[in-house]
Amino acid sequence: MRSRLVMLLAVLIAAAGLTLTAVRLVAHASTPAVAHATLSPGLASYLGVYEDGSPPDFGPIGDFTHTVSRQPNLVGYFSGWAQPFASGFADKLRAHGIIPFVQIDPTYASVPAVAAGEYDNYLHSYAVSVRNFGHAVVIGFGHEMNAPWYSWGYGHVRPAVFVAAWQHIVDIFHSEGADNVTWLWTINQDRAGTGPIASWWPGAKYVTWVGIDGYYFRPTDTFASVFGSTIQQVRHLTGKPILLSETAVGPRAGQFTKISDLFSGMRQYRTLGLVWFDKVQNDGIYHQDWRIENDPQADDAFRLGLSELNLARP
Numbered sequence: 226m227r228s229r230l231v232m233l234l235a236v237l238i239a240a241a242g243l244t245l246t247a248v249r250l251v252a253h254a255s256t257p258a259v260a261h262a263t264l265s266p267g268l269a270s271y272l273g274v275y276e277d278g279s280p281p282d283f284g285p286i287g288d289f290t291h292t293v294s295r296q297p298n299l300v301g302y303f304s305g306w307a308q309p310f311a312s313g314f315a316d317k318l319r320a321h322g323i324i325p326f327v328q329i330d331p332t333y334a335s336v337p338a339v340a341a342g343e344y345d346n347y348l349h350s351y352a353v354s355v356r357n358f359g360h361a362v363v364i365g366f367g368h369e370m371n372a373p374w375y376s377w378g379y380g381h382v383r384p385a386v387f388v389a390a391w392q393h394i395v396d397i398f399h400s401e402g403a404d405n406v407t408w409l410w411t412i413n414q415d416r417a418g419t420g421p422i423a424s425w426w427p428g429a430k431y432v433t434w435v436g437i438d439g440y441y442f443r444p445t446d447t448f449a450s451v452f453g454s455t456i457q458q459v460r461h462l463t464g465k466p467i468l469l470s471e472t473a474v475g476p477r478a479g480q481f482t483k484i485s486d487l488f489s490g491m492r493q494y495r496t497l498g499l500v501w502f503d504k505v506q507n508d509g510i511y512h513q514d515w516r517i518e519n520d521p522q523a524d525d526a527f528r529l530g531l532s533e534l535n536l537a538r539p
Contacts, residue, residue: 257353262361262405264324266434266466269491270537271498273299273326275471277505280314283321289503292518295531298539299363301326301471301500306334307347310354319360324539326363326500328411330375331390336367336382340389348394352401361405361539365470366394368411369438371420379420391427407433411470414439415455422458434497435459436470441478441487442510448490456494469499475513480523488530498534 276285
């Protein structure tokens, strides 16, 4: 009887071992491949640009490169909710040695629903596409959330809900092995009407870089007045690297002088670099023609500022 019990016990242990092995094999088989890519946190080493028509067209980026005599190493664009990752455009940028920079905005989407997982199929699909790209990508979500002009921002969505959505998105990308993402938490410059920056902070675990958007609108604007207070607040919050993630100098501010001030301040305040908003807007002081292509003096100032940048290679 005892021998039979011993034999039965041995069989059960063996079966359990086989079951555990099978579970491990299945778990291993279902674990996604992981794409790793990190970007240098070198100071004054990034030049980015936003251009109309990109994606999918590379032409405007080539025109900007010709104007400033330096190819950017970041190209930014805005992606509406439910739009897939622009893999073909990312491949095109990669072929030119440029890093894709995507601001995924929850346009016409519910931020509470994002946090609750109701858009997970879309997010998993996006994460898989980014992972399959396999190279460095900079991604932000709900940019300028501390400002009131977007549906996901201050006064429309509670900061805690936005933070939960941000963390949920990052967790999904990690679960899909998309560790090639540099997560850019992007705030607007602190000014009248914006909310407290710290309320929207998702935690150092969920952020790689901090982005600050800010513009020179008037002749009285300086780097200190546009970015200084915001950078100080960020420095109290985190030691993460800071990128001037959307900026430009308007004609009304005096481009020649203020572009020089922008580059000087970028170095003085020890930021990663800047992303120039090279687009036409004609709707008052807050929506000027931000391009530099039509002003030789602005172009000269920009080239001079670029001459002191040591651009990082992706």
